[in-house]
Amino acid sequence: MKMVHLDRVTMRAGSTVLVHDVSLEVEAGTWCTIIGPNGAGKTSLVAALAGLRTLAHGTVSIDQHRLDSLKERERARLVAYVPQHPEIPAGMTVEEYVTLSRVAFHGVLRAPSIHDRAIVAGVIERLELGDFRHRDGASLSGGERQRMVLARALAQSTKVVVLDEPITGLDVRHQMDILELLKKEVAECGLTVIATLHDLTLAGLFTDRLVLLHRGEVRKDGAAHDVIRSEELALSYGTRLRVVNVDGSDVVVPMRGESH
């Protein structure tokens, strides 16, 4: 079943075209990663997928609903969003932060219901944040903090989660932790994940499908294995890349010297 559908999406900032004529369909319960060099339009596309940007042209639909026809509250029940640099307000506990995501269910004038609290408690447990529940979110380490942000997105109980660079700034172990957590949600809960990643090796390792974005357009779209080995990938990044197979996984290694 098609869960996410982008139909000829074009986005502009003033006269600059950020995303040009992008069409994309993502199956339910799969993980699609958008890759591409800086400035390719990944962040804009992800924000559009979350329904947070006005499109110059085209439509974004999730679960058959056009996002621009929905109220904020209805849309929030379909898709959750993790930005590249989440703002963590000082003085807000981990539990309070994760509970924010339930506002689409209990409404802004009411307190979270018992059901809302149970879902939050469940996600906090699943992401092993129990010990930090009453800690100030701003005081957590990078890895814990990113887990907290992920918990917020998952507690929103949506079918689709959109993440912009969810592992930037984390050490390799915490990168793996976050990606494993997401993979588990995809495999066990049927979550549909759309993420942008810079690490091509990790992207290939965890993802069913890669979409290469270059200057706002889709340059290559397909199975991770094929996209990573494609001519277009190295061209887009403008540097020499070698793909090495290590125990069945593709490892992308940048090479020094002339780009081709």
Add this chain to the structure above:
Amino acid sequence: MLTSPPSTRRVLLVVVATTAALVVAVACGLVIGPTSISASRIVGDTFSHLGMGHSTLTSLQSTIVWQLRAPRMVLGLLAGAMLAVAGATYQGVFRNPLADPYLLGVAAGAGLGATFAIVNIANASSVPAWTPLLAFAGALIAVALTWVIGGRSMRSTPATLVLAGVAVSALFTSAQTFLQQQSSTQSIARVYIWLLGSLATASWHSVLIVVPYVVLCCVVCVLAARALDIMSVGDDEARSVGLSVRSVRLLVVGAASLGTAAIVSVVGLIGFVGIIVPHIVRLLVGTSYRRILPLSVIFGAAFLVLCDTVARTVMAPSELPLGVVTAVIGAPVFVLILSVRRKSNS
């Protein structure tokens, strides 16, 4: 800043303390003054009005308490509560700790309106009755202009709105300065006194005028506390969890500005309450607006009446400008709490 969320016990303690401050403020507002009337006799008089016992106050004393001190005290409560809530709300909605209720041009607009009234309509004797009305209109026009300039474009952010407020304020202030400069020395003095802000002209009439605005606006802002908490994670994320950020901002900024305009038009520009009270409350109970906003209502009300008591007594029979007193008392209190909090955190 408070780095660990406050315990329930401390929040409770702060609630009790601010409520006590409110009671003390109300008592000071009624009891302290050049004519000495004891608290017990005022209490006795209050009960006699309710049909219990009889009063020992002379009719002059009764007039002093109920027609001079009481309306002044009540107006002080309303002004303090409104300015503190508006300040806290602006700080939340713009995610800017330096925001105060005058940020979007309320002060400059009201100043221009009042100056216009004083300069053009004034007779020799007093500040004209039109002053509050024109000040109110000026304040609303200024905020509306700010909103149209800064808030209308699709890519507007809190920052563009604040910048528009700065521009509109500058425009209105320059117009006001021009008017003032063109007028007589007498009017200049009157404009200046109005700008400093005072509760001296309080009457039950002025209380009745501002009550509906203050109650409505405080209720709207306090009800929006949860939305402000959510907005503290940023516009995009607040929208992504389902909050209509633009509508909330319009509603809350509208309410805070309307209430501030009503208060300013009656009492003039009382500075510092709107910025210092929310910060003191925040230092005591943490960053959640669900605690900051209701406590700002109580503490703002108490704080302003206590300041006014000081303003009208230390140099009696002349009065200190209220804005001077709020700053002189507020700043040290703020610094004290800040340093105590730092110590207990380290």
